[in-house]
Amino acid sequence: MKINMSHGSGGKQTGDLINQIFLKHFDNNILNRLEDAAVLDIKGKIAYTTDSFVVTPLFFNGGDIGKLAVCGTVNDISMMGAIPKYLTAGFIIEEGAEIEDIDKIALSMKLAAEEAGIKIVAGDTKVIEGHGGIYINTSGIGEIAKEGISISSCQKGDAIILSGNLGDHHAAIMSGRMEIENNIKSDCAPLTSIVKNLIESNIDVHCMRDVTRGGLATVLNEISSASSCGVEIYEAVLPISNEVKGFCSILGLDPLYMANEGKMIAVVPDNQAETALQAVRKSKYGENAQIIGRVVDGSGVTMVTTLQGSRILDVLYGEGLPRIC
Amino acid sequence: MKTLESIKRELKEYDGKDIKIMEVCGTHTSSIFKNGIRSLISSRIQLISGPGCPVCVTASSYIDRLLEYALKDNHCVLTFGDMMKVKGSKLSLTEAKAMGGNVKILYSPLSAIKAAIKSPDTQFVFAAVGFETTAPIYALMMEEIIKNGIKNLRLMTSIKTIMPAVSYICVNEENIDAFLCPGHVSVITGSSLYREMALKYRKPFVIGGFDGEHIIAAIYEIVRQISSKEYDMKNMYQSAVSSEGNQKAKALIDKYFEVADDYWRGIGIIKDSALRLRPEYKDFDAGSTTSEDVDITPPGCKCTDVILGRITPAKCPLFGGACTPLNAVGPCMVSSEGACGIWYRNSEV
Incomplete structure (x- = not known):
């Protein structure tokens, strides 16, 4: 009906x-x-x-x-x-x-x-x-449950933890719209377990942010701007599934700018980074977590590429549309 | 055999004569940024973007024709997202849509067929923009239109071929020393045409894939050729590119399209540089590009110089000030494959 x-x-x-x-x-x-x-x-x-x-x-x-x-x-x-x-x-x-x-x-x-x-x-x-x-x-x-967590509280030397694979939600939605059959599933999920475990492990979390529209690059730029600091991440350790990588390379999309619905970053003091990483990894939806970078001096977001080159990551401009050639 | 590390070191330490390499394809431009290639090579090796973005070289009068259809009763323009923000002489499709025009963004050309079948009372015009890479898909689309007897879907093509544009640059622009040629166009066209050009113009033409390692290897080959005064085509994307190209795709293109002169935004008329629907399919043609198309260059816009490799985007006086991706003046800033847009988004000013 x-x-x-x-x-x-x-x-x-x-x-x-x-x-x-x-x-x-x-x-x-x-x-x-x-x-x-x-x-x-x-x-x-x-x-x-x-x-x-x-x-x-x-x-x-x-x-x-x-x-x-x-x-x-x-x-x-x-x-x-x-x-x-x-x-x-x-x-x-x-x-x-x-x-x-x-x-x-x-x-x-x-x-x-x-x-x-x-x-x-x-x-x-x-x-x-x-x-x-x-x-x-x-x-x-x-x-x-824990006060003082803020996008403007990041400090030089802090480690940045990403809770899991990038781009799954965006790729699943695009596949649905384009009627492309694949096994890519949206990562849509509550992040409550990860947050609870970080707090219960007594991690002095400086900032948390879910990585939604605009993707990781946009969120990291927001951090850089609000905390007046630079951010450096390493391409080689970014968790991205092979299927999403393939999907992106065919359509000319960039996982760093794709939306997620069940991923977050946590910015934590360097000396607690390993403990925090383990707390995230033992949580539901956090098993693929990685320490992906650091808060550094300066401004803006830089990525050290797999080839050891340096790439500046700006915020997303406009919409991430598939290319035509 | 050299390791990647030793190749990278040699490119970083290169101190021979200045070399200007044009990467013809927007996907290469994008990958060069994504992999941080410039930070890995000597500043004596300059990477210059070429005319390899189809949206950037499509005439404004073509967009005006699309706008007319978008605003006409019972008509609908189907397009890829890239075309939405490019201005014609006055408006863009985005602005026409806001005025009540009927414009839909497609993700795949074949979904145009579905749209036409679903709404038989609407006249659809599909903006078929692209290079040789996209042409086989448009040919397939023609097959489907004819097979299904679809009468309410026509193509407005702006399909350019890259080789005549590269020839044009070789003849008219002396400052380019070598070409990094697009792997995916070459998959269709084959590599043998590049050999003729390399020998004729005495410049290295190296076909490369799109991964960072592929690009590094292609740049290394170009530097090697120039240092040893060799000028040849080298295919470094052999897994996908054969010397004769994809014969099946070529035959399909040939069935529906013929070679014609065409107008390139920012450049002018280039002989034999377009694929246009053959006369027997004129009923399916909603007003494709011709050499009679015209262009309106916004004041101050240096897209022409960018497309021809005379300047890098950052040298345009409008770049980053009056012209940004959110408020684009020239077509090179609008498209995701346009050199200015790629430069701006990657902040390498």
Whole structure:
């Protein structure tokens, strides 16, 4: 069955949609009260963020828009050294969307939220004219477990740890759009386990950042600029799967500028780098972690290439489009 | 046999006469940056970008024709992303789209066929831009259009051939000492044409692959030839390039396209430098490039000098100031394969 404008009327069909899909999957004692707003217990400082998700295709190898909408916000909260607690979800659905797809997306959100330990406590649904598109906004809050983590706290000599392979999400989405068959899966995942292990290992983490749109090169430039420092990374140790490497070389894409949805960098003091690396590697989704570089004097981001040449990495300009020749 | 390390050392310590090497292809330009090749060789060896970006050499009047279709009722322009931001005489396709024009970005030419079948009431115009590398795919597209009896999809081609442009540079630009020739164009064209050019113009023509090691090896071969006053074609991409090229692809191109004179943005008319749909397929031609195309060069823009290897992008007075990838004045800054855009993104000023 497809969504039509009456599903957004606020009447019977809206109620059915909420009961039969969202309440069924998101089921928890705060949401189930169906008050105008969720009433929450929170201790101390909170991290609070929001993100909107407009990905096409809605379903891709390794995930879907629902999983992405939960993990995206969970990861942004986590990067501030916080434990994700509560999430809201707003759906903007175009008429013509399949109700079965919405059910699958909601189920996927429930599973991702369970894994990340976050409750979906409030929501909203709107239906607009269109061609079956689905867009989701999530916002979330978490309790700060370690204070002082900031993009501007990196110091000269710090080690930079990357939690795993680059480019998987971007390559999976591009493959979906271009109808290219391969085994590349999106890395979409919550980074909660990695963050928890870093904090529990008493690592004095200076900065954490999830490596999403703009890719690693853009994130490292943000660090360089906010912390007024240089960054040097080593191409030879960057974790990238052979399949993604091949995909990129055919299409003229650069993994350093490709989006990820389950990868982060942690900037830690040099003398704790090995301990931190082991903490990340023993975490779920951190097994391919590597120390990829250092914070150095100067400004900007430089990569020592496999050939031992030097390459300056700027931020991403425009969109990473496949080349035509 | 020399090791990579000893080759790198020799190139770094080279102190012979200054050598200017033109890399013809944008993919080489990009790989030179990605591998930090300039930091590995002596400053006496200069790497200069050539005309190897199809978007950069396509005339502005061609883009104007695309814009007309984009803004026409019941029409849709299908294009690769690279073409979106290049300005015609006034607007770009991105701007036409914002004005309500119907423009869709494709990732593969064959998805144009699907689009045409799905929307039979829309007239589709496909912007078929590229070099020899892309031509076989456009020929395949023609096969599919004809096989499926598709009447609502036409091609507007701007397909250039690289060899006449390289000849043009050999004749008109004396400052280039050697050419690093593109591996993937050579896969189609074969290497024998380069030998004729090497002997005729007495310059090394070395065909190289796109990995850093391939490029280093090709530069080393060029330096070796110049130092020993040899001038020949050397194919260092033999795994993929044969002397006669890909005969099957050539036959397919030949079935649908003929060689014609063409207008190159920034250069002018180059004889026999385009592949154009044969007259028997004129019903599928939505207004392909000809030698009568024209160009509007924005004031101050030095794309011509960049394409012909007279200056590096950083020497253009607009570079990095008035002209950046987010606000591009000339076509070389717009395209991901354009020399100025590659230089800017890699900050090697």
